[in-house]
Amino acid sequence: MKMKSISIAIIIFLIVFSGIELAKITGYWRTESLKIPIKIKTGEFAGEYNPEDIRGSYRFSDIAKYFEIPLEDLQKAFGLPADEDVANFQCKELKEIYGYLEEEGKEIGTGSVRLFVALYKGLPYDLSEDTCLPLPAVEILKERANLSDEQIKYLETHSIDISEDSTTKTELEKEEATVEKEDSDV
Amino acid sequence: MAKSNQTVKGVKTKEKGYIRLFVQIFFFTLVGLIVINHALEESGKGISWLSSASLHAICPFGGVVSIYKFVTTGMFVKKIHESSFVLMFIMFILAVGFGPLFCGWICPLGSFQEWFGKIGKKIFKKRYNNFIPNKYDKYLRYLRYGMLALIIYKTATLGYLVFWNFDPYYTLFNFWTGEVAIGGLIVLGIIILASLFVERPWCKYLCPYGALLGIFNTFRIFKIKRNPSTCISCGACDRACPMNITVSKSRVVRNHQCISCLKCTSEYACPVAGTVQFATKGGE
Ligand code: SF4
Ligand code: SF4
Numbered sequence: 001m002k003m004k005s006i007s008i009a010i011i012i013f014l015i016v017f018s019g020i021e022l023a024k025i026t027g028y029w030r031t032e033s034l035k036i037p038i039k040i041k042t043g044e045f046a047g048e049y050n051p052e053d054i055r056g057s058y059r060f061s062d063i064a065k066y067f068e069i070p071l072e073d074l075q076k077a078f079g080l081p082a083d084e085d086v087a088n089f090q091c092k093e094l095k096e097i098y099g100y101l102e103e104e105g106k107e108i109g110t111g112s113v114r115l116f117v118a119l120y121k122g123l124p125y126d127l128s129e130d131t132c133l134p135l136p137a138v139e140i141l142k143e144r145a146n147l148s149d150e151q152i153k154y155l156e157t158h159s160i161d162i163s164e165d166s167t168t169k170t171e172l173e174k175e176e177a178t179v180e181k182e183d184s185d186v
Numbered sequence: 187m188a189k190s191n192q193t194v195k196g197v198k199t200k201e202k203g204y205i206r207l208f209v210q211i212f213f214f215t216l217v218g219l220i221v222i223n224h225a226l227e228e229s230g231k232g233i234s235w236l237s238s239a240s241l242h243a244i245c246p247f248g249g250v251v252s253i254y255k256f257v258t259t260g261m262f263v264k265k266i267h268e269s270s271f272v273l274m275f276i277m278f279i280l281a282v283g284f285g286p287l288f289c290g291w292i293c294p295l296g297s298f299q300e301w302f303g304k305i306g307k308k309i310f311k312k313r314y315n316n317f318i319p320n321k322y323d324k325y326l327r328y329l330r331y332g333m334l335a336l337i338i339y340k341t342a343t344l345g346y347l348v349f350w351n352f353d354p355y356y357t358l359f360n361f362w363t364g365e366v367a368i369g370g371l372i373v374l375g376i377i378i379l380a381s382l383f384v385e386r387p388w389c390k391y392l393c394p395y396g397a398l399l400g401i402f403n404t405f406r407i408f409k410i411k412r413n414p415s416t417c418i419s420c421g422a423c424d425r426a427c428p429m430n431i432t433v434s435k436s437r438v439v440r441n442h443q444c445i446s447c448l449k450c451t452s453e454y455a456c457p458v459a460g461t462v463q464f465a466t467k468g469g470e
Contacts, residue, residue, distance in 0.1 A: 002465040003408055004453055005205040019276040023269070030268040031239030060339065135392075168386060173439055 023052075035062040045124065052125075053118040054111045056092030063091075067117050077116055077137035078108070098134075098162070104157045106132050106160060119145050119155075127154050136164040206290070206447065210297040217294050220244060221359045241359055242347065243267045246288070247395040249274025254342035264346040273370050277399070284464075285406040286399035289389060290445035296396075297357045299377060299386045300428065306382035308411060315385045315430065323430070326391055327443055334394035334402060354388060385428040392442065400442035408464050410439035412449060416461045426455030 023029035038054035040046055049066045060074045064087075075086045078094060091110040098108040111131040118125035119141050127150070133141075138159040141147060147155070220237050227238040242248050248270035252263045255272070280287045289296050307314045318326070340348040350356055351367030354374040360366050361374070380387035389396045403409075412423070412433055423433035429443040433450045448464055449455055456462040 001408075002463050004464075005203075005448055008287065008291070008448070008464075009205050009209050011284070015280055016276055016292075018281075019272065023272040028268050029272060031237065031243035032267060080386065110392070152273060153395065 032057060035059065035066075037066055040123070048121070048123060051114045051123055052122070054091060054114050056090065056111060058091050058097075058113075059087065060089045060091075060109075061087035061115060063113065064104065069117065069120055073120075073140055077134065077140050078113075079134050079136060080134065085171055087179060101132075108132055108134055108160065108162075112137070116141070119147065122146055127151070130158070132158045132160050135159045136162070190413075203449070204402065204410075210294075210300075213292045214294040214297050217241070218359060225363060239267075240265065241356055242350075243269045244273060244276045245270055245355070246273035247398075248347070249345070250300060250395065250398060250432065251338060251341040254338070255345055263341055267348070276350070278402075281399050281402035282406060284408045285403050285444060285446040286287050286396065287446050288399055289393075289396050290447035293395075295358060296386060296389055296445070298358060299381045299388060302381040303380055304384045306385075314383070315428070320430075329391050330393055330397035332390050334397040337394050357406045361401075386445075387447065390429065395462075396445075397442075400444075403442050403444050404440050407466055409466075410444060410446075410448075410462065411465050412437055412439075412462045416458050418458055420457060421456045423450035424455055426450050 008057055019129045022028060035058045036051040037051070037058075040048050040050045051067065054063065060071060063069060063074060064071045071086045074080075075084070078088055079097075080089060091113045093113065094163070095107070095109045109130065114135050115125055115129075115131045116133055116137050117123075122145060132154065140153070141155065214295065219233075220239060221241055223236045223238040224233050224240050226232045232238045237244070242265040244304075245266075248263070248266040249272075252266045252270065255263050262268075262270070276287045303314075337349055347353075350370075352369040352373050354370060354377050357366045357370030357374045377388045398407065410433065414437065417434065419434060421434050424431070426449040427433060428447060428449065429441070429445060431439060431441045431444055431450075433439055446464070451462045451464055452459050
């Protein structure tokens, strides 16, 4: 059997790209390291995965796996559309979706995921960081997590309504606005 | 390449080498775009339909240097991932069938040297690629096996990409990021300069991956075969070979330096149809 350039070119494209596709189908095509968060070393929660170690490149599937949070909760909490590939959604992509909040000095990003995960799992988290959460995330936390009064208070001042017709005000700002409006109506 | 368009019996219009050039440009551009996309993604502006893998993650040689660590610990050398292993296997499959197609058709560093060498060819004409006397050159060509052994040994014992800061391939695609090491720039600079005198100097003397793939030439399924009964001993194949292999003296090319570029074949340089071919054992 003989081979000419054109056949070789076709074979190269065929073998290279079908090989890569096959690896993708079997889940072996990974171009970055597996995301495994470090564990908390000391104290009451020693041995638990540390939400502080969640990085922007973590996919929601990594979070679901290590922190045992259902993907549906993550999808709902962060307002991802129904057709989004939630499992492969990377935390840093939140910044793209909620980039418009930056104008108002607010942010929903990887930090929000860390906060959500920590509260969901009842793990320690430094609340002085001024991190915001989307309103559905707060609702899920109120429903599923064991929150302290301090945490509930924090969430009320740091939740952002992400529904389409909403402004980006936090719940508290909205309440204040309503009160002001009522006052002026009187 | 197709300079021997003499009127010899059996001559037909020569292929100009555009097919291989197209494949080389395709992979060069693809790798370049992936590297740019990797940088863009870090600043949140990546192109979603294009891979944004790091250059290390799409290097098949990364798979090779990781074998030891993977077998002994189940982990990869730092910065290397499963994708490198996948590409390593794909290139091995290609090499078993056709020899180092990776070198002759895909490797962007190989293509880059080849393209740069065209300037040298313009300057030195026939002397180009013939500066080093064969009696020394044939031994120097084994240097790359020393390099291969050294890199595999060092990476296995230390567990990270020991030589990345001398890697000309990494430097070639990342020199604009400011993240490259001075060692890499020096090596790349020397290669560029040497390419003006010698075709593919890095491939011939130092490339560890080329060394490894070259071993497949001894048993690959498709080989460069010359038919002595129709050969007119014009030496066109020898002159066309970028790796200075004397195809005109072999029946079958098993030289570890062959990069399966096909330049010597009757499709390109050899003026007699069907005399030098890329064929299996039975294929004349
Ligand atoms: S020998 Fe090395 S640098 Fe040259 S083409 Fe092959 S892999 Fe690329
Ligand atoms: S022997 Fe032929 S195929 Fe091999 S490198 Fe030389 S010209 Fe290319």
